[in-house]
Amino acid sequence: MHNLFFYANVCHVCKAYGKEIQLKKCGGCKMISYCNKEHQKHHWPQHKDLCKAINKILNNNATSYIFDNLHTSHIESWVQVKMNLMLLVGIEVSRPLRSYEEQMFKFIRSCTVCHNTKSLVDCSNCPNTSFCKEHQNTKTHKNLCSLFKLCFDLDVAFMKSKRIVPKVTVPLNTNKIFLPYNMQTFINSYWRETETLFKLWQYNIAYISEYLTRPLTLLFALEKLQGYENSDMIVHVIGANMMEVDGFEIWEIVLHWLPYLKSLKIVLIGPELSWGTLIQDVCNYCLQKGKNFSIDICGALYAEYECSKQFIKPNVIIGFNTGIHECIDIDSKTDTWAASIRIIAKQNCPLILTSYTFHETQQEQERLKTILRRNIPCKYSFKNPYSSLRPHRDYETEGVYYQNGYVLIYSHLNVIHKEMGKNDSKQYLN
Numbered sequence: 001m002h003n004l005f006f007y008a009n010v011c012h013v014c015k016a017y018g019k020e021i022q023l024k025k026c027g028g029c030k031m032i033s034y035c036n037k038e039h040q041k042h043h044w045p046q047h048k049d050l051c052k053a054i055n056k057i058l059n060n061n062a063t064s065y066i067f068d069n070l071h072t073s074h075i076e077s078w079v080q081v082k083m084n085l086m087l088l089v090g091i092e093v094s095r096p097l098r099s100y101e102e103q104m105f106k107f108i109r110s111c112t113v114c115h116n117t118k119s120l121v122d123c124s125n126c127p128n129t130s131f132c133k134e135h136q137n138t139k140t141h142k143n144l145c146s147l148f149k150l151c152f153d154l155d156v157a158f159m160k161s162k163r164i165v166p167k168v169t170v171p172l173n174t175n176k177i178f179l180p181y182n183m184q185t186f187i188n189s190y191w192r193e194t195e196t197l198f199k200l201w202q203y204n205i206a207y208i209s210e211y212l213t214r215p216l217t218l219l220f221a222l223e224k225l226q227g228y229e230n231s232d233m234i235v236h237v238i239g240a241n242m243m244e245v246d247g248f249e250i251w252e253i254v255l256h257w258l259p260y261l262k263s264l265k266i267v268l269i270g271p272e273l274s275w276g277t278l279i280q281d282v283c284n285y286c287l288q289k290g291k292n293f294s295i296d297i298c299g300a301l302y303a304e305y306e307c308s309k310q311f312i313k314p315n316v317i318i319g320f321n322t323g324i325h326e327c328i329d330i331d332s333k334t335d336t337w338a339a340s341i342r343i344i345a346k347q348n349c350p351l352i353l354t355s356y357t358f359h360e361t362q363q364e365q366e367r368l369k370t371i372l373r374r375n376i377p378c379k380y381s382f383k384n385p386y387s388s389l390r391p392h393r394d395y396e397t398e399g400v401y402y403q404n405g406y407v408l409i410y411s412h413l414n415v416i417h418k419e420m421g422k423n424d425s426k427q428y429l430n
């Protein structure tokens with residue numbers, strides 16, 4: 001359980017921190033702390049090989065601490081330093097690092113301003129932040145401190161709780177109605193407090209919104225695209241992984257929200273998945289109205305899925321935090337998105353893409369232009385009112401991010417301008 005996440009200034013085993021706790025660093029790597037000997041002993045079998053790998057790198061570099069003299073206040077260079085060391089250690093340990101082990105590098109104990117790793121004082125409120133002597137009174141941390149504290153509290157709360165898909169009761173709409181203003185107002189209107197999962201309201205909102213963000217982002221986008229009045233809907237979820245499979249029951253909300261919709265099929269497509277079909281039981285109200293809901297899971301790249309027997313043409317395509325722009329070499333073997341995007345464009349239906357930051361939505365737009373070699377007008381590109389409300393620490397910006405924080409909405413990707421000649425459009429469609 002304790003290996004689900006890592007924070008620099010807490011005991012890795014019992015997650016205790018604060019003034020009363022005397023944390024002791026692991027003498028080998030100096031990158032992980034414990035509140036007492038027992039907790040260190042308890043974790044040692046799981047930590048041993050990583051600790052030794054870090055030590056070997058230290059000896060090779062003739063330094064007592066891996067981050068000595070490497071610190072830089074420039075955020076991007078600092079990320080590079082940390083990632084390079086993580087890669088080196090990963091090669092040495094010759095197994096994939098676990099998520100919390102990666103976090104040991106991403107969120108290494110260092111001054112929040114200059115990234116110095118010596119003579120640090122820890123923040124008294126959040127367990128994520130430290131300061132060097134020069135930067136003890138920095139004000140820049142003030143706004144983030146409570147968010148980091150919330151990240152930690154949620155990590156602990158979610159670690160202890162069972163996975164329950166929240167029950168959000170939306171009545172079957174008989175007329176077209178508009179979504180509430182944002183995620184917060186949606187939850188306030190439709191989630192009954194009697195089903196409290198956590199004591200604190202803020203934790204409940206964070207937890208529920210992690211599930212609701214996917215179907216509600218779809219509904220929000222459909223609203224921006226002038227609504228949806230067909231009786232059938234096939235949704236392709238591209239770049240899907242196990243996170244999308246978890247809690248898919250919640251998609252029934254779409255059947256409730258759209259009054260004309262009778263049949264909903266969600267197709268999850270992504271190479272990390274296996275293959276299968278799930279017919280989901282719907283509620284009695286849906287049964288009475290003859291509404292049905294099913295899920296196809298396709299463990300393939302989009303291009304492969306399109307060639308398979310299972311392929312069915314979509315009404316809308318959506319990708320959650322897909323990061324299409326992330327591959328550096330476009331059309332190289334590692335860039336599986338370029339081929340997929342060309343096939344997605346041929347479906348001639350709306351495409352919705354979410355990302356963590358506004359900068360990423362711009363990068364996604366640029367990448368689509370590059371892959372399809374044309375300018376594609378975007379219907380909406382901004383903050384997503386239906387993003388998750390659960391913050392996650394972001395080592396790249398040193399702030400926090402939210403799932404589906406921003407959203408890009410295209411009516412379709414096959415824009416052929418009227419002023420173009422016939423030959424031009426042919427060329428662009430290839």
Ligand SMILES: [Zn+2]
Nearest residue numbers: 011014035039
């Ligand atoms: Zn402890």
Ligand SMILES: [Zn+2]
Nearest residue numbers: 026028029051
């Ligand atoms: Zn160690």
Ligand SMILES: [Zn+2]
Nearest residue numbers: 111114132135
């Ligand atoms: Zn400093």
Ligand SMILES: [Zn+2]
Nearest residue numbers: 123126129145
């Ligand atoms: Zn703090």
Ligand SMILES: [Zn+2]
Nearest residue numbers: 252282283286
């Ligand atoms: Zn229902």
